[in-house]
Amino acid sequence: MKQFNRRDFLKAAGVAAAAGVVAGCNTTASTPLQPSRQGQSVIGLIAPKMEIVRVGFIGVGQRGSGHVKRMSHIEGTQIVALCDTHDEMLDKSAAYLAERGLPAPALYRGSEYAYKDMLARDDIDIVIISTPWAWHAPMAIDTMQSGKHAFVEVPLALTMEEMWQIVDTAERTQKNCMMMENVNYGRDELMVLNMVRQGLFGELLHGEAAYIHELRWQMKEIEHSTGSWRTAWHARRDGNLYPTHGLGPVSQYMNINRGDRFDYLTSMSSPALGRAAYAKREFPADHQRNQLKYISGDMNTTLIKTVKGRSIMVQHDTTTPRPYSRHNLIQGINGVFAGFPNRIALEQGGSGNYHDWDYDMTSWYLRYDHPLWVKMGKEAERNGGHGGMDFLMFWRMIYCLRNGEALDQDVYDGAAWSVISPLSAQSVANRSESVNIPDFTRGAWQTATPLGIVGA
Numbered sequence: 001m002k003q004f005n006r007r008d009f010l011k012a013a014g015v016a017a018a019a020g021v022v023a024g025c026n027t028t029a030s031t032p033l034q035p036s037r038q039g040q041s042v043i044g045l046i047a048p049k050m051e052i053v054r055v056g057f058i059g060v061g062q063r064g065s066g067h068v069k070r071m072s073h074i075e076g077t078q079i080v081a082l083c084d085t086h087d088e089m090l091d092k093s094a095a096y097l098a099e100r101g102l103p104a105p106a107l108y109r110g111s112e113y114a115y116k117d118m119l120a121r122d123d124i125d126i127v128i129i130s131t132p133w134a135w136h137a138p139m140a141i142d143t144m145q146s147g148k149h150a151f152v153e154v155p156l157a158l159t160m161e162e163m164w165q166i167v168d169t170a171e172r173t174q175k176n177c178m179m180m181e182n183v184n185y186g187r188d189e190l191m192v193l194n195m196v197r198q199g200l201f202g203e204l205l206h207g208e209a210a211y212i213h214e215l216r217w218q219m220k221e222i223e224h225s226t227g228s229w230r231t232a233w234h235a236r237r238d239g240n241l242y243p244t245h246g247l248g249p250v251s252q253y254m255n256i257n258r259g260d261r262f263d264y265l266t267s268m269s270s271p272a273l274g275r276a277a278y279a280k281r282e283f284p285a286d287h288q289r290n291q292l293k294y295i296s297g298d299m300n301t302t303l304i305k306t307v308k309g310r311s312i313m314v315q316h317d318t319t320t321p322r323p324y325s326r327h328n329l330i331q332g333i334n335g336v337f338a339g340f341p342n343r344i345a346l347e348q349g350g351s352g353n354y355h356d357w358d359y360d361m362t363s364w365y366l367r368y369d370h371p372l373w374v375k376m377g378k379e380a381e382r383n384g385g386h387g388g389m390d391f392l393m394f395w396r397m398i399y400c401l402r403n404g405e406a407l408d409q410d411v412y413d414g415a416a417w418s419v420i421s422p423l424s425a426q427s428v429a430n431r432s433e434s435v436n437i438p439d440f441t442r443g444a445w446q447t448a449t450p451l452g453i454v455g456a
Contacts (some may be wrong), residue, residue, distance in 0.1 A: 009230045034438055035164055039171035041444045042410055046175060047149065049404040053235050056081040056124040056148070058139055060093040062225055063153060066384075068093045070391045071128070072100055076402050080124050083108035083115045086224055111168075112158030115139060119146040124402070126151060128180075132229040137162035140177055144169045149176040151397065154244045156414035158423050160438065162414040167440050170411040178397070178407050179414030181248040183326065185389040186397065187377060189249040192330060192337050192372030196253045197453050198368070201332030203256055208329035208338075209246025211313040212322060216278045219289050223401065231289070234275050234296040239267060239425030240316040241296060244417040248327040248409075253330050257412045258448040260308045262437040267424035269297025274319035277436050302424045304437070314420060330344060371455040408451055415440040 021119045033096055053076060060068055060082055071077055078258040079097060079413060082105050084090040090109055106121075108114040119127070119142055126149040126265070129139045143150040156179040157163045183189060195201065218227025234240055254260055274296040283289045298319040306314040315327070328339030335346030342365065343357035344350060351358050373380075376395055380388030400407050423435045439445065 009093070011064045026198070028064070030032040034440075034442055035168070037171060038168050040174065041441070042170050042174065042176070043145070043412065043441065043444050043448045044406045045174065045176060045182075045410065046404055046406050047401060050076075050125055050401050052076055052078050052400050053122055053398050054078050054080045054125045056118055056121070056127045057093075058083045058127060058143075059129070059130035059135075059153075060084045061086060061089050061130065063106045064115045065089055065093050065096075065130070066390065067128055067394070068132055069096060070228075070239055070383050070385055070394050072097060072389060073104060074395055074398050076174045076399055078103070079105050080122065081106040081108060081118045083118045085109065085112055085275040087116070089224075116142060119143060119148065122146055122147075124175075129153060133158055133233070134229075137166055141169045141365060144173045144175040144177060147173070149178075149401075151176075151178050152414065153180055153422060154242070155179070155418035157413075157418055163419055163440065164438075167411055167415055176407055177411040177414065178409050179244070179418065180393060181244055181409060181414070181417065182386060182389045182393045184248050184252060184409070185380075185392040186249075186387065187365075187369070187373050187389075188339060188342060189328065189389075190373050191365065191368050192249070192328070193252055193381055193451075194368045194370045195337065195364075195452050196330065196332075197378045200334070201330060201336065202334035202370070203331065204332045206329075206331040207250035207254060207310070207312045208314075208372055209250045209312065210245075210317075210325055210327040210329040211242045211245045212315060212327075214318045214321055214324075215318040215335060216275065219275070219278065220282070222288075231275075232292070234272070234294045234319075235292040235323070236295075237425045238269050238295045238297055238300075238428050239423075240300045240302050240314060240421055241440060242316055242318070243302070243314050243420040243424070246328060247312070247417050247420065248413075250312055250330060251413065252451055253415060254306065254310055254312075255450040257307070257410075257416055257441055257445045259445065260306045260310065261439055261441070262416055262420075263307045264434045264436050265302055265420065265423055265427060266432050266434045267427035268432045269301040269428050270302075272297050274298045276320075297428070300424060300425070304420070314413055318353070323390070327371070371453060375455075408454075412440045412445075 055077055061210045082093055110117045127143045129152045135294050140150040140152045219231050272294045277288040299317045302314045325340040330337050334348055337344050342361050343359050343370030345354040345357055347354050376392055380392040383391040385391050
């Protein structure tokens with residue numbers, strides 16, 4: 001897979017490997033080198049209106065099968081084709097569409113490269129990519145090269161080289177490449193964005209984000225499902241393996257890539273003990289899970305500094321036994337919101353006592369629920385997907401494409417949030433030395449318009 005990635009990336013993007021190396025060499029924390037732009041910026045990119053959005057899916061496993069179901073309930077869409085290497089999951093998704101009385105999609109199977117045959121069709125507008133991480137970059141690049149918009153599961157890519165190639169391809173083809181960071185469409189995250197835009201917390205200073213989710217049980221998924229390939233990453237990279245879930249919302253609060261940008265980071269990891277202990281307890285001594293050397297620290301903590309001087313703490317832990325959390329904290333000069341559990345403390349405009357948390361969100365929802373959630377929240381909860389955020393994400397994507405509006409997130413967001421993973425590993429490997437974060441917008445962040453509070 002690794003050899004395939006490098007060979008196919010370079011062929012698909014048509015760039016020299018040196019470009020990726022140059023992209024990672026920084027002169028100072030504020031002025032990282034970057035490859036020259038090959039096309040035009042896609043900030044605010046608006047695709048021609050689509051009366052019907054014709055959709056193809058690459059990957060209909062654990063995540064992708066749910067995407068098929070939710071997309072099938074959105075007006076103005078037509079599911080044209082499905083592709084997967086696992087026949088059982090492919091047939092289940094096709095059967096679900098048949099049960100709903102929808103036209104039968106074309107099915108592509110039998111090879112890891114069958115998706116390229118699907119991309120050769122001229123009756124698909126967008127492609128939803130829900131495959132193992134190593135396939136995200138080549139599939140996104142191939143999708144845009146085929147004239148289609150790419151929507152990719154997290155992370156956007158795995159290396160800085162891959163991310164620059166995706167950015168270059170998006171700019172050259174003028175196609176959307178959005179990382180489906182669904183957490184931005186959660187009710188609480190949308191409400192906090194609305195609070196921030198209305199100035200409730202004052203000037204922003206600091207944010208905290210995390211993906212703390214005990215997933216050792218996935219190690220028992222051997223032949224199929226997420227654990228069959230995700231487990232191996234704990235033996236490949238010591239850093240933040242999954243930074244985007246908590247970081248996406250905090251980045252939108254802070255207008256990252258739209259008035260501010262990430263400057264540099266420093267990272268450190270705890271010892272990597274939990275996975276090996278779990279494998280020893282749950283599997284025979286000669287089992288493949290006991291043959292891996294787990295190097296990814298059970299808890300990784302990464303600190304990011306922005307050009308405007310704000311700080312962000314990002315944590316990752318999918319190993320230790322503890323309650324789920326994304327942190328979702330935003331601190332301003334007038335107070336703070338923190339999630340898991342939701343709570344708020346303000347100097348002005350709150351209970352009048354910022355030394356104690358207000359845990360009752362009832363009045364805050366009434367005043368600050370995001371218009372998107374007010375309009376579509378009940379429908380989102382009915383159709384599900386992480387409490388409705390998955391459905392709302394798809395609904396919003398389709399709304400923008402059908403109405404000629406720019407998407408809420410672009411390729412620069414996906415690259416900036418995803419690159420924290422390889423850069424955190426670089427910092428961990430060098431005694432937590434600071435590492436510069438590239439400007440994927442190539443300076444356009446300085447004039448880009450912050451994401452507004454849309455009413456539809």
